[in-house]
Amino acid sequence: MKLSxxxxxxxxxxxALVSMITGGxxxxxxxSGVSDAKALQEIGEPAEATIVKIWxxxxxxxxxxVVGFLLEVRPSGKPGYQAxxxxxxxxxxxxxxxxxxxxxxxxxxxxxxxxxxxxYDYGEKNKSPHVSVFHSAPEKNxxxx
Numbered sequence: 001m002k003l004s005x006x007x008x009x010x011x012x013x014x015x016a017l018v019s020m021i022t023g024g025x026x027x028x029x030x031x032s033g034v035s036d037a038k039a040l041q042e043i044g045e046p047a048e049a050t051i052v053k054i055w056x057x058x059x060x061x062x063x064x065x066v067v068g069f070l071l072e073v074r075p076s077g078k079p080g081y082q083a084x085x086x087x088x089x090x091x092x093x094x095x096x097x098x099x100x101x102x103x104x105x106x107x108x109x110x111x112x113x114x115x116x117x118x119x120y121d122y123g124e125k126n127k128s129p130h131v132s133v134f135h136s137a138p139e140k141n142x143x144x145x
């Protein structure tokens with residue numbers, strides 16, 4: 001089947017749009033810390049951490065801010081240490097992630113400085129043995145435009 005120039009351009013434009021939207025969601029997840037949190041829920045070692053400091057990274061996804069965290073991480077049976085991470089936090093959960101709050105985290109077994117907050121449940125396959133502190137993950141659909 002041979003397509004006219006106009007139809008070919010329309011199909012290519014549609015394919016490019018789909019690519020941008022799906023790629024944009026993946027990029028937003030990576031930049032917002034969600035990808036790290038999902039991956040470390042699978043392989044990370046559970047621990048507790050106290051939030052020492054928070055800051056606005058200047059990024060928002062679906063009107064939810066991406067928050068930077070300085071954490072005092074306390075792995076079981078090991079000395080505590082500080083680590084930084086970031087995560088997209090639902091606007092309604094901001095009061096629950098203030099300095100002094102103790103939160104669940106996951107530690108990368110290959111790099112203990114790589115930690116992620118374990119406060120949202122990102123899906124059935126990512127069920128954490130830790131009880132999530134919060135109700136559910138922020139809205140999963142992504143609107144990169």
